[in-house]
Amino acid sequence: MAFLPRHLCSLLKLDDLVEALDDVRGYDQRVRLVLKTLQANFGGIPLDHVQSEAKSAETSENLRRRADRLMLGAGCRDEEWFAALDMYQRSVARAPPKSPELARAYGNRSTALLRLNKPQDCVKDIDLALGVGYPEHLRANLLRRKAKQLKKMGRPEEADAVAEEARLWLEKVQLTDRKKRRLEERIDAATRDPDYETPESHKRQLQRLDLALDDGERHPQLDNCSTAVDLEYDAASRGRHLVASKTIRPGELLVLEPPYASCLATKRIYSHCSHCLARLWHSVACDSCVSALYCSDECKSRAWLEYHDYECRVRAQLLAMSMNDTMIFALKLTIKAVKEFGGVIKLRRETKNIAKCEDYLAKSFSKDGVYRSDRYRACYSLLSHSDRRRDRHERVQLSLSSALILYYLLKLTPIFGGSGSTRQGDEDIVTELYDSREALFVGKLIVQHYMQLQVNGALFNEYRNFEYFPIGGMLGPVVSLLNHSCNPNVARCSFIKDNRIYQAVYALKAIDEGVELVEDYGCRFPGTPIEQRRKKLAPYFFTCTCEACEGNWPLIDDLPSIISLVPEKDKCLEVVRAVVRSKRWERAITKLGLEYYTDDKMEILQTYIDSISRVNPITREPSRELTDMLEQFRQCFWYIYGNQFDYIPFLT
Numbered sequence: 254m255a256f257l258p259r260h261l262c263s264l265l266k267l268d269d270l271v272e273a274l275d276d277v278r279g280y281d282q283r284v285r286l287v288l289k290t291l292q293a294n295f296g297g298i299p300l301d302h303v304q305s306e307a308k309s310a311e312t313s314e315n316l317r318r319r320a321d322r323l324m325l326g327a328g329c330r331d332e333e334w335f336a337a338l339d340m341y342q343r344s345v346a347r348a349p350p351k352s353p354e355l356a357r358a359y360g361n362r363s364t365a366l367l368r369l370n371k372p373q374d375c376v377k378d379i380d381l382a383l384g385v386g387y388p389e390h391l392r393a394n395l396l397r398r399k400a401k402q403l404k405k406m407g408r409p410e411e412a413d414a415v416a417e418e419a420r421l422w423l424e425k426v427q428l429t430d431r432k433k434r435r436l437e438e439r440i441d442a443a444t445r446d447p448d449y450e451t452p453e454s455h456k457r458q459l460q461r462l463d464l465a466l467d468d469g470e471r472h473p474q475l476d477n478c479s480t481a482v483d484l485e486y487d488a489a490s491r492g493r494h495l496v497a498s499k500t501i502r503p504g505e506l507l508v509l510e511p512p513y514a515s516c517l518a519t520k521r522i523y524s525h526c527s528h529c530l531a532r533l534w535h536s537v538a539c540d541s542c543v544s545a546l547y548c549s550d551e552c553k554s555r556a557w558l559e560y561h562d563y564e565c566r567v568r569a570q571l572l573a574m575s576m577n578d579t580m581i582f583a584l585k586l587t588i589k590a591v592k593e594f595g596g597v598i599k600l601r602r603e604t605k606n607i608a609k610c611e612d613y614l615a616k617s618f619s620k621d622g623v624y625r626s627d628r629y630r631a632c633y634s635l636l637s638h639s640d641r642r643r644d645r646h647e648r649v650q651l652s653l654s655s656a657l658i659l660y661y662l663l664k665l666t667p668i669f670g671g672s673g674s675t676r677q678g679d680e681d682i683v684t685e686l687y688d689s690r691e692a693l694f695v696g697k698l699i700v701q702h703y704m705q706l707q708v709n710g711a712l713f714n715e716y717r718n719f720e721y722f723p724i725g726g727m728l729g730p731v732v733s734l735l736n737h738s739c740n741p742n743v744a745r746c747s748f749i750k751d752n753r754i755y756q757a758v759y760a761l762k763a764i765d766e767g768v769e770l771v772e773d774y775g776c777r778f779p780g781t782p783i784e785q786r787r788k789k790l791a792p793y794f795f796t797c798t799c800e801a802c803e804g805n806w807p808l809i810d811d812l813p814s815i816i817s818l819v820p821e822k823d824k825c826l827e828v829v830r831a832v833v834r835s836k837r838w839e840r841a842i843t844k845l846g847l848e849y850y851t852d853d854k855m856e857i858l859q860t861y862i863d864s865i866s867r868v869n870p871i872t873r874e875p876s877r878e879l880t881d882m883l884e885q886f887r888q889c890f891w892y893i894y895g896n897q898f899d900y901i902p903f904l905t
C-alpha cells in the first residue's frame with residue numbers, strides 16, 4: 254500500500270476489505286464501508302500516534318543554530334550556502350509567529366542571501382527581522398548589512414541613511430571599545446566600498462521574455478485560447494479535443510492558461526512557495542502549520558483565502574503520515590470547489606445539476622456559455638475513467654485514504670458546518686461521517702479528483718543545467734482538452750509571472766485548418782520505443798493510433814535523412830539551406846540553456862521557426878533533421894519563456 258500509514262495496513266485485514274469493496278459500487282459507498290469497518294474493528298480511526306509537527310521556539314532555535322554552523326563552515330561552493338539557506342527556511346517555518354526566534358531566523362538568513370547574491374531578498378529579510386523585534390544589541394550589524402545591499406542595488410542615499418541608523422544603534426550597545434571601533438569601520442565601509450555588482454549582461458540572461466495572447470485574438474467561448482483553436486467532440490474515439498480553426502504557423506501561441514489549481518510537491522516545501530510554486534529566497538511562513546512557506550505576504554493571504562484555512566491542519570496530519578502528493582492535491586481541489594460554491598451543500602447541488610445535463614460538451618461550460626479556466630465546473634467534467642479502473646488494491650487505497658481525509662476534515666475544520674472541534678471522540682466522528690450524505694459526497698469527490706489528476710494533471714517543472722526538476726502538479730481545464738500523439742504538433746511550456754503559474758501551448762509545426770492539436774503525454778516516437786510508449790500511456794486508458802504508432806516509425810538513429818524525403822527534387826537546396834541555418838544555432842542553444850547567452854534570444858527562436866516553416870511543407874515525415882529541429886525548437890522555447898532556476902552564481 255503505497256500511500257497509507259503502514260501500521261494501519263497491518264492492523265486491517267486488507268484482503269477482506271479488498272473483497273468487501275468488490276461488491277460495493279460508487280466511492281461514496283466504498284468510503285462508507287471503510288469507515289464502518291474501522292469503526293467495527295477499532296471503535297474509530299487508529300491514528301492517535303500520528304502527530305503533526307507544531308510550531309516550536311526550541312526547534313526553530315536549534316535549526317537556526319545548525320544553519321549558522323553550516324554557514325560558518327561554508328566555503329566557496331554554492332551548494333553549501335544553499336544547504337544553510339534550506340536550514341534557515343526550516344527554522345522560519347517552525348518559529349512561532351512574531352517570536353524572537355523568528356526574528357533571529359530572518360536576520361541570519363539574510364546573511365546567506367547576501368552571499369547568494371540576492372540583495373533584494375536580503376533587504377526584505379532584514380526588514381522582516383526588524384518588523385518582529387530583532388534584538389536591539391544586534392541591530393547595528395543587521396543595518397550595516399542592509400546598507401551594504403542597498404548600495405549594491407544602486408540606492409546610495411538610502412544606504413547612507415541606513416548606515417546612519419546603524420551608527421545610532423551602535424552607540425546604544427555595550428561592546429568593548431575595540432569591537433565597537435571594528436563595527437564602526439565596517440559600517441563606514443558598507444557604503445563606501447565599491448562592491449561586486451551583477452553585470453548587466455548577466456541580469457539580461459535571467460530576464461524571461463513575455464508571452465501574451467492578443468486581446469483581439471481571444472476565443473470568445475474558450476477561456477485563455479486564441480481564435481485559431483476550437484473544441485470538438487467525438488464520442489466514438491477521441492472524446493473532446495482541440496482542433497485548428499484556421500491555418501496555424503509554427504511558434505504561434507494557442508493557449509495561455511493559469512491552472513485552476515496547483516500543488517507543491519512535499520519535497521519542495523522548504524525551497525518553493527506553497528502557493529505560486531516560485532523558488533523561495535526570503536519567505537514568510539503560515540502562522541499555524543510548519544509546512545507552508547510563501548514567497549510573499551500576498552501569496553500567503555491568497556492561499557489562506559482560497560484553501561489553506563481548511564487545508565492547513567488536515568494537510569499537516571496527512572504529511573505526518575506520508576500521504577501521497579496526488580491525494581493531497583485532490584484534497585486541495587476539493588476545498589477550492591467547496592469554497593467556490595460557498596459550502597458543501599451548494600456544491601453538491603451544483604454537481605447534481607451538472608450530472609443532469611445531457612449535452613456532453615455543454616456540461617463543462619459555465620452559465621455564460623464560456624468554458625472557463627477559473628471555474629470548478631470545467632474541472633468537475635474532466636475525464637477520470639472511474640468506470641474502467643479494475644485495480645482492486647487501488648480501490649482500497651483510495652477508499653481508505655479518502656476516509657482518513659474525511660475524518661480529519663470533520664475533526665479539524667468547519668467544512669461540514671460545525672466548529673471542527675466540538676465532537677466528543679473518534680467514535681462520534683466516524684459515526685457522523687458515515688451517516689452524512691454531505692461527508693460521503695466529499696469523500697467521493699476526493700477520489701474523483703485523484704483520478705482526474707492522474708489523467709489530466711501536469712507537472713510544473715523548473716529547468717536547471719539541462720535537467721527539468723518537478724516542483725509540483727497543476728490542473729488546467731483548457732490544456733486538459735489536448736489529446737496525445739507520439740508525433741505531436743503542439744507543445745507546452747510553463748512559467749510564473751506576477752505570482753501566478755501559466756501554461757502556454759504553442760505550435761511546433763504548421764497546422765492546417767481542421768487538423769487536431771495534439772501534444773505528447775511524456776513520450777515521443779523518436780526517443781521511446783513503441784512498447785515503452787504503450788506502457789507509459791496505459792494510465793490514460795487508450796491505445797495510441799498516431800501515424801508514428803500505426804506506421805511503426807523508427808527511433809531517431811534509424812530515421813532517414815531529410816533529403817531522401819523531398820518529393821520535388823528542385824526543393825532540395827531550400828531544405829538543405831534551412832537545415833544548415835538551424836544547425837548553426839545548436840551551440841547558441843546550449844549557451845542559452847546554461848544561462849550564458851546574452852545576445853538577442855528571439856533571433857534563435859525565429860531561425861527555428863523559419864527553418865521549420867520552410868522544411869515542414871515540402872518534406873515527408875519522419876526525418877532525422879526535422880526531428881532534431883523540433884527538439885531544439887522546443888528546448889529553445891523553454892529556455893526563453895519557461896520556468897528556470899533564477900540564480901546567478903556569485904563569482905562569475
Ligand SMILES: C[S@@+](CC[C@H](N)C(=O)[O-])C[C@H]1O[C@@H](n2cnc3c(N)ncnc32)[C@H](O)[C@@H]1O
Nearest residue numbers: 490491492493708709733734735736737793795
Ligand atoms: C487529458 S484528457 C484529453 C481530453 C479528453 N479527450 C476529453 O474528452 O476530455 C486525456 C484522455 O483523453 C483520451 N485521449 C487522449 N489521447 C487520445 C488519443 N490519441 N486517442 C484516443 N483517446 C485519447 C484518453 O481517454 C485520455 O485518458
